Amino acid sequence: MELIRSVIFVPGNRENMLERAKSFKADVVMVDLEDSVPPGEKTVARDLAKDWVPTLRREGQRVMIRVNSLDTGLTRSELEVVVSPDLYGISVGKVESTWNIRDVDRMLSAIEPAAGVEQGSIKISAWVETASALVDARDIAIASQRVIALAFGAEDFTNDMGIERSDTGEEIQVPRSLVPVAARAANVASLDSPFVLFQDPDALRADAHRARQMGYTGKHAIHPAQLDIINEVFSPSPEEVAYALKIMEAWDEAEAAGRGSLAIDGRMVDVPVMKRAQNLLAFADAIEARGR
Numbered sequence: 001m002e003l004i005r006s007v008i009f010v011p012g013n014r015e016n017m018l019e020r021a022k023s024f025k026a027d028v029v030m031v032d033l034e035d036s037v038p039p040g041e042k043t044v045a046r047d048l049a050k051d052w053v054p055t056l057r058r059e060g061q062r063v064m065i066r067v068n069s070l071d072t073g074l075t076r077s078e079l080e081v082v083v084s085p086d087l088y089g090i091s092v093g094k095v096e097s098t099w100n101i102r103d104v105d106r107m108l109s110a111i112e113p114a115a116g117v118e119q120g121s122i123k124i125s126a127w128v129e130t131a132s133a134l135v136d137a138r139d140i141a142i143a144s145q146r147v148i149a150l151a152f153g154a155e156d157f158t159n160d161m162g163i164e165r166s167d168t169g170e171e172i173q174v175p176r177s178l179v180p181v182a183a184r185a186a187n188v189a190s191l192d193s194p195f196v197l198f199q200d201p202d203a204l205r206a207d208a209h210r211a212r213q214m215g216y217t218g219k220h221a222i223h224p225a226q227l228d229i230i231n232e233v234f235s236p237s238p239e240e241v242a243y244a245l246k247i248m249e250a251w252d253e254a255e256a257a258g259r260g261s262l263a264i265d266g267r268m269v270d271v272p273v274m275k276r277a278q279n280l281l282a283f284a285d286a287i288e289a290r291g292r
Contacts, residue, residue, distance in 0.1 A: 007191060033068055054084065065090050066091035070094075079107050084116070094130065128151065130157065154172045179216075193219075204230075218234050248278065
């Protein structure tokens with residue numbers, strides 16, 4: 001599974017923001033051609049994205065581009081311009097079914113050779129933003145080997161359902177909790193919807209903690225000030241790492257003594273607990289290796 005704790009949107013038509021993105025501490029910089037770009041600026045954003053992807057990559061950023069959804073008729077022309085060896089992947093919004101993912105897969109397969117890109121290397125993050133996509137979420141995640149993540153879009157989902165969006169989020173609790181389950185079943189990352197109150201760090205932290213408890217592996221950001229909190233919440237804490245090491249040391253001793261379980265601090269430790277500790281330590285190592 002890909003290490004993606006934080007993804008920050010950068011409007012593709014805002015060159016000053018693209019310049020600032022060089023130093024963003026995000027696991028993925030997402031150059032946006034979709035919702036944050038006015039209709040009259042779509043071509044400008046596409047062309048700027050083409051120029052800025054290699055620049056951001058040279059700064060050590062992993063770059064994806066959110067293209068416009070298939071129903072706009074813009075997707076293929078955007079892919080033909082932006083696909084390059086420096087591009088990590090694309091984000092596809094308003095996915096309705098597995099056919100959408102297969103269509104994009106075919107487009108990429110046709111474009112990659114001419115762009116000098118190894119066949120199949122451009123990744124896809126698929127947005128779950130409609131009732132139809134939610135029902136088919138696992139199938140969407142396995143529709144192409146390119147899919148590395150499912151992303152939940154709360155704003156478009158509530159619009160599709162015809163319900164009001166609130167700051168507290170009771171109306172999205174069920175669909176929000178189902179997306180990471182589908183992603184886990186497909187062994188891909190799960191990315192939570194952006195938190196729009198970007199001037200409230202305490203509320204962001206609480207919201208990110210809820211997402212992590214649901215099983216999300218990362219979260220989208222709309223402002224660079226959100227990145228430190230998101231990266232912190234979706235990373236193992238020093239205390240968690242220390243406790244996982246304690247579990248593994250005790251487990252090795254118990255295994256050498258022929259025992260299949262043990263107790264630490266009054267809690268039973270069996271195989272699932274040991275595996276969870278192993279996974280946490282592997283995740284911590286991956287974050288350290290990433291170095292951002």
